[in-house]
Amino acid sequence: EMAEQLSSIILPVRNAEQWLDECLRSVLQQDFEGTMELSVFNDASKDKSMTIIEKWKVKLEDFGIPVVIGGHDSSSPRGVGYSKNQAVVQSTGSYLCFLDSDDVMMPQRVRLQYEAAVQHPTSIIGCQVRRDPPHSTERYTRWINQLTSDQLLTQVFTSHGPTVIMPTWFFSRAWFSHVGPFDEGGQGVPEDMLFFYKHLRKGGKVFRVDHNLLLYRYHLHAATHSVLETTIWTHRVHFLEERVLPLWESFTIWNAGKQGRRLYRSLTTTSQRKVVAFCDVDEKKIRKGFYCYEDSQEKPKPQVPILHFQAAQPPFVICVKLDLTGGEFEDNLKTLHLQEGRDFIHFS
Numbered sequence: 421e422m423a424e425q426l427s428s429i430i431l432p433v434r435n436a437e438q439w440l441d442e443c444l445r446s447v448l449q450q451d452f453e454g455t456m457e458l459s460v461f462n463d464a465s466k467d468k469s470m471t472i473i474e475k476w477k478v479k480l481e482d483f484g485i486p487v488v489i490g491g492h493d494s495s496s497p498r499g500v501g502y503s504k505n506q507a508v509v510q511s512t513g514s515y516l517c518f519l520d521s522d523d524v525m526m527p528q529r530v531r532l533q534y535e536a537a538v539q540h541p542t543s544i545i546g547c548q549v550r551r552d553p554p555h556s557t558e559r560y561t562r563w564i565n566q567l568t569s570d571q572l573l574t575q576v577f578t579s580h581g582p583t584v585i586m587p588t589w590f591f592s593r594a595w596f597s598h599v600g601p602f603d604e605g606g607q608g609v610p611e612d613m614l615f616f617y618k619h620l621r622k623g624g625k626v627f628r629v630d631h632n633l634l635l636y637r638y639h640l641h642a643a644t645h646s647v648l649e650t651t652i653w654t655h656r657v658h659f660l661e662e663r664v665l666p667l668w669e670s671f672t673i674w675n676a677g678k679q680g681r682r683l684y685r686s687l688t689t690t691s692q693r694k695v696v697a698f699c700d701v702d703e704k705k706i707r708k709g710f711y712c713y714e715d716s717q718e719k720p721k722p723q724v725p726i727l728h729f730q731a732a733q734p735p736f737v738i739c740v741k742l743d744l745t746g747g748e749f750e751d752n753l754k755t756l757h758l759q760e761g762r763d764f765i766h767f768s
Contacts, residue, residue: 425454427530428513428593432503433491434463436521437472439637443521444476448483452530455484459511462491463503469521488512499606508596516596520587524635532629533590543625544591544616546584547633556638559743565632572626574761577660578742578768579652582616583626588634598622610647610655617659656767657686660737664765665691668735675739676700676726679768681711683739684724689717697725699732701752729756736764 429447433440447458458480460473470491477487490510492498508516515537517530529547536545548565551557563580572583599619602611665671665687673680676698684695698711710723729752736758740749758764 425515425534426513427452427454427456427515427517427534428508428511429456429458429517429519429530430504430507430511431458431460431519431521432463432500432507433460433465433469433473433521434497434500434503435465435467435469437465437467437469439522440469440472440476442524443519444472444480446525446527447485447519448476448480449527450525450530451527452534454530454534456530457511457513458485458487459507460487460489460491461503461507461510462489462493463497463499464491464493464495497606499604499609499611501602501609501611502604502606504611505601505604508593508601513593515590515592518586518589522637522639523587524637526631526633526635528631529633530590532631532633536627536629537590537592540625540627541592542595542623543627544582544584544589544619545627545629546588546590547629548631549585549588549634549636550632552635552637561636562743567628569628571760572628573620575766576616576620577656577664578766579649579656581610581613581652584628585636586612587636595624599624608647608651610652613652613655617655620663653686657683660765660767661688661691664737665694668694670694670696670733671735671737672697672699672727672732673739674699674729674732674736674764675768676702676705676711679739679741683737683767684711684713685715692716692722695724697727697732699727699729699736701729734758734763737767738764739768741768742766 450456462470473489480487488510490506515534533545533547551561560580564585567575567583575583599622603609603614671694673683673695680698684692700706706726706728708726710725713722716722
């Protein structure tokens, strides 16, 4: 029974000396009654990270938490996808609890997420987070913490990426093996997003434990900042075309401005032909009457009408940034009484 509930904490480390003490103390302070193990993979750190980890290995093992340490010290890092895969391979738990070296777990994290994972074996389990510093990325943090259980599955196309963030992920090793490893392309690859998409393709669900179980740190050197927006954009457009657009015979793009036109131009010709209109609130754009796609190979070039949103036909792909227009956009959307997922998808 105890072996059944061994949870491995998966911790990739690269030059994390300033955060590691707090991070590793939070492993020691878990109130989980089952057994835990810590699996660390050091990706060519050049600082004192390993010294700190060796020091904590003694403390953790005295406390009954075995520590497995892997890594390499070649001149260049292999990347966070590789590190997470290696940390998983060298670990033995039936459950995997992902953690970033700059974050701090609350004492209940493993216990509450383990309970949820047992109940939801094909879900990625996430949790709510507290941001440090408190006012960094307020919109994003609000989004992470307040999505409804339906939106965890409908809002998977936005630029925010996965609807539960990777350092809060918890699921079984069996499910990880089913979905397949993280992409190991290294810097510039959005490996969490790609894993999340694979998970959804395999029929996986998303479940969030509604407690703040992680202190989620924001700082300039975070790996998150190294992926190009255009790379992420391309993956998102492909995923939208794979998951949503085949179900719709026609659709309207909500936003006749830059983002809406960019989406239109990024679509395949098959998808472009399904766009019956753009819609907007901007009178000037609506007066223009239509958008002409100049770069089209088609003859004649497509002309897509621009309508007021109240005159437009659902379903909508919405290219308006949420939570930015002081609630005006959200209010407009509410007047249409639509169902998210069926009648509209957020893509922004």
